[in-house]
Amino acid sequence: MATGIQDALVQEFERNVYHLGQQKESRLLNAGIRVKYETAEKFTFNRLTGAEMVAKASPTQATPTSGVVHSTRVATATPYHWGEVYGRDSIVRMLIDPQSEAVKAGAYAMGRQIDTIITAAANGSAATGQHGAGAAATFTAGNRILTGAGQAMTLTALRAAKAKLDQAEVSDKRYIAINAKALSDLLKITEVASADYNTVRALVQGDIDTFMGFKFIRTERLPAGGGAGRVICLGWAEGAIGVGLPDSRFARVAEDPTISFSTRIYYEMTMGAVRIEEAAVVSFEIDDAA
Numbered sequence: 392m393a394t395g396i397q398d399a400l401v402q403e404f405e406r407n408v409y410h411l412g413q414q415k416e417s418r419l420l421n422a423g424i425r426v427k428y429e430t431a432e433k434f435t436f437n438r439l440t441g442a443e444m445v446a447k448a449s450p451t452q453a454t455p456t457s458g459v460v461h462s463t464r465v466a467t468a469t470p471y472h473w474g475e476v477y478g479r480d481s482i483v484r485m486l487i488d489p490q491s492e493a494v495k496a497g498a499y500a501m502g503r504q505i506d507t508i509i510t511a512a513a514n515g516s517a518a519t520g521q522h523g524a525g526a527a528a529t530f531t532a533g534n535r536i537l538t539g540a541g542q543a544m545t546l547t548a549l550r551a552a553k554a555k556l557d558q559a560e561v562s563d564k565r566y567i568a569i570n571a572k573a574l575s576d577l578l579k580i581t582e583v584a585s586a587d588y589n590t591v592r593a594l595v596q597g598d599i600d601t602f603m604g605f606k607f608i609r610t611e612r613l614p615a616g617g618g619a620g621r622v623i624c625l626g627w628a629e630g631a632i633g634v635g636l637p638d639s640r641f642a643r644v645a646e647d648p649t650i651s652f653s654t655r656i657y658y659e660m661t662m663g664a665v666r667i668e669e670a671a672v673v674s675f676e677i678d679d680a681a
Contacts, residue, residue: 415498417505418608422566423629424509425667426636433522434466434635436667465523466512466635466663473500473658476650494644497658501640505662506612510568512664513625513632513672514614528669537675540618544573544677546580549603552626552673559670561628567605569624570613572679574599616676624675631671635663 420426427434442457475493519525534555536548549567556565569577577599599607605626614623640660647655666672 413499414503414506414610414612416502418610419506419509419566419568420634422568422606422608423562423564423627423631425630425633427634428636428638430637431635432468434468434633434663434665436464436466436633436665438462438464438667463520463525464528464633464665464667465518465520466633466665467518467523468635468637468661468663470659470661471501471504472660473497475656476647476653477656478653479651493656494642497642497656501658501660503612504660506610508662508664509632509634510610510613510623510625512634513627513666514623514674515666517666517669528666530666530672530674531669534669534673535676536673537677538617539676540621540678542621542675542677544569544576544624544675546577548675549605552675553603553605555673556626556628556671559628561668561671562630563604564629565605565626566608566629567624567626568608568610568613570611570622570679571609572622573624573675573677574607574609576677577602616679620678620680621676622679624677626673626675628668628671631666631668633665633667637661 425436427436438461440460440462442459444457445455475497477493514530516527516529519528536551536555537544552567553565601607613625615621616623641658643655643657645655646652
């Protein structure tokens, strides 16, 4: 049952519902993520390694078999849901109808959950093989740019991340998810804040759009680090993370006769995500203290 609803009864004369600070939409789903929209329990993302050419010794030499390797990554779809109930006796004593705003709150929760799933998959173990039954692929240790306590996001770390992705010859469309603390760290750096270095006037706008080849996205939905007060920011190249999103994002607002015909608001979403390529993802574990 919705709590705190008594605060919005008639005697308060409140005519608007105010949404407290919260991320309202997914910020990462369109950030170079490979998305499959189809009905399935498991989503397979097929991979193919490169193979080098060899010298041809004679005009009639046998056709070579170059030895490309096929492999798969698997995302398992998991259901998530959100719900709330508003009793009729509470609503008739209010100057406002909070139900339409509660519908928005459910949609906002869905957007945040999408980003939480994506960042967890980027940093976690990846399922491999047929139906995901192969050995799990862990995050590449060498792609952890910053580790341990006391770290701040730095220009040196960004350079190292860019170099890692360049060496792996992955897509030039690159993204980085940082939180407010990492953004604050970067805005202290002259090269980031100055219009001479950065096409976005970071000092004026208090934000960074694109820098050193990365498209910056601020979100607080990042994985926790290995110790108290630490968080993991993530960078990736386009196509490095796969998402399976069946056509099952469901929303319903209806009277429930089993609870005195109160209005029940319900959202459901099924989604899975997986890191497709280790070399195309980098992480930065920073100290989240101000």
